[in-house]
Amino acid sequence: MRILLAGNRGYLGSVLERSLLRDGHEVTGLDTGFFDPAPRQPRRDVRHVTRDDLRGCDAIVNLAAMCNDACGDLSATATEQINAHAPVRLAELAKSLGIRSYVLASSCSVYGAARDGELTEKDEVAPETAYAASKVTAEHEVLRLADESFAPVALRFATLFGDSPSFRSDLMINRIALTAARWGEIRMNGEGLLWRPLLHVADAANAIRLVLESSDSGASSAPAGEIFNVGFADQNHRVVDVVEMARELLPHVTVTRTPAPDNRSYAVCFDKFQAAYGEFKSTCTAEGGLREVLDAYRLRLRAPLSETGDGWAGTDRREWLLAKRSAGVLDADFHWNSPTTAAS
Numbered sequence: 001m002r003i004l005l006a007g008n009r010g011y012l013g014s015v016l017e018r019s020l021l022r023d024g025h026e027v028t029g030l031d032t033g034f035f036d037p038a039p040r041q042p043r044r045d046v047r048h049v050t051r052d053d054l055r056g057c058d059a060i061v062n063l064a065a066m067c068n069d070a071c072g073d074l075s076a077t078a079t080e081q082i083n084a085h086a087p088v089r090l091a092e093l094a095k096s097l098g099i100r101s102y103v104l105a106s107s108c109s110v111y112g113a114a115r116d117g118e119l120t121e122k123d124e125v126a127p128e129t130a131y132a133a134s135k136v137t138a139e140h141e142v143l144r145l146a147d148e149s150f151a152p153v154a155l156r157f158a159t160l161f162g163d164s165p166s167f168r169s170d171l172m173i174n175r176i177a178l179t180a181a182r183w184g185e186i187r188m189n190g191e192g193l194l195w196r197p198l199l200h201v202a203d204a205a206n207a208i209r210l211v212l213e214s215s216d217s218g219a220s221s222a223p224a225g226e227i228f229n230v231g232f233a234d235q236n237h238r239v240v241d242v243v244e245m246a247r248e249l250l251p252h253v254t255v256t257r258t259p260a261p262d263n264r265s266y267a268v269c270f271d272k273f274q275a276a277y278g279e280f281k282s283t284c285t286a287e288g289g290l291r292e293v294l295d296a297y298r299l300r301l302r303a304p305l306s307e308t309g310d311g312w313a314g315t316d317r318r319e320w321l322l323a324k325r326s327a328g329v330l331d332a333d334f335h336w337n338s339p340t341t342a343a344s
Contacts, residue, residue: 001216002026002056006046006090007063009036012105012157014165016061016205023209028057031064034321034334035166035314043336046086051093059101059212060094062087065131066334068170069109070318072131074325078333083134088141095150101215102152103208104142106135108197108229110156111266118236118269121156121227128264139227146225153211153223157204158197158231158268161289163296169305169315172196173242173286177293180246180253182305187256192240194265199231200284210277228273232282236267245287249294 003020007013008029020027030053033043044053046064054060065083066072072079087104094102111119112126127133139154146152161173169178180186207230214223247253274280284292297305304313314320324330331337 001058001212002028003059003061003212004028004030004054004057005061005063006030006049007065007105009033009039009041009166010063010067011164011166011168011171012160012201012204013063015201016063016208018165019202019205019209028053032336034324034330035317037314045335046090047081049086049090049093051097054090054093054097054099057094057097057099059103059215060090060099061103061105061208061212062090063105065105066134067168067317069129069131070170071321072129072134074318074321075333076130079130079134080137081333083131084137084141087138091142091145091150091152095145098149100149100151101212102142102150103211104138104152104154106139106154106156106227107132108156108158108231108266108268109264110136110139111268113263113265115266118233118267119229120269121229121272143225143227151215151224153225154227155207155211155230155273156227156268157207158199158229158235158270160199160201160204161286161293162201162284163292164201167296167301167315168317169312170317170319172239173198173289174293176242176246177290178297178301178305180250181294181297184250184252185254185256186243186246187258188239188243189258189262191257192238192243194239194262195236195267196239197229197231197266197268197270198235198237198242198286198289200282200289203232203280203283204230206283207273207277207280210280214277223276226276228276229268229270230273231268231270233270235282235286237286242286242290246290249287249290
């Protein structure tokens with residue numbers, strides 16, 4: 001297949017791109033390059049996509065986004081444009097060109113505050129942030145375009161973790177592992193009793209591959225217009241449980257409890273995706289992810305992180321975007337200011 005991959009230089013996108021290329025697919029990358037210090041392709045903002053960007057493609061995967069709650073709060077305008085409006089326009093263009101397969105990356109964060117039991121796709125969403133609300137809008141508007149010729153699917157991913165060519169330190173497992181390794185301390189909100197579903201980044205990439213392969217096979221049973229929670233039941237964890245896993249790996253680490261302003265807590269049911277894609281298997285547990293990130297720190301992340309003092313060297317997305325905006329490289333709504341770095 002020829003696949004347009006929006007967000008190919010990001011955390012999940014860079015892992016998925018490698019996987020698709022190994023499978024023999026042709027990948028056309030589209031990325032604004034916010035977190036790409038040495039761009040290998042022209043910077044292209046998903047807000048500015050045209051029909052010409054999509055011509056000749058068999059499938060679209062849209063990972064481009066203001067990528068978490070913290071980033072989404074930096075600009076309501078940018079979050080709505082990038083996370084809500086741009087995915088719909090991309091879907092409309094794809095449909096008009098006869099491109100059947102469209103995969104939209106969404107998030108389990110749409111479920112919001114604490115509720116009992118494991119949440120399914122039929123449960124009410126309760127977004128508490130601009131990021132989560134934008135994902136709900138994108139899901140609704142993209143999936144309503146589904147018909148016999150256009151098969152969009154929205155994947156609500158659990159919280160990702162693990163190593164990546166475009167590493168992120170602002171994800172739960174990754175942050176716990178790095179702060180433990182760097183400073184011998186883990187800061188935990190409250191008692192750590194909030195639930196989070198967790199998913200290795202390579203498993204998220206594999207979920208997308210399975211959806212694409214199903215669509216490419218032409219099978220009449222291939223899902224269309226559907227929302228799927230993507231993760232594994234045994235990887236619903238309380239924050240405190242992950243902290244204890246880290247302490248077993250690094251016994252000298254201390255835990256500091258801080259006030260807990262965040263009440264979002266959700267354990268999630270993943271039966272629907274398992275029923276549709278029975279070959280979807282976990283390749284890494286939460287504990288394995290902690291080990292993987294600790295190894296990445298020792299092997300390659302220690303030096304760049306140390307050079308920035310207490311900073312995160314671009315791996316904390318919110319911190320990086322704020323720095324770029326303060327420097328005048330990005331405007332208030334996260335468009336490139338410099339003509340030499342603008343989308344082309």
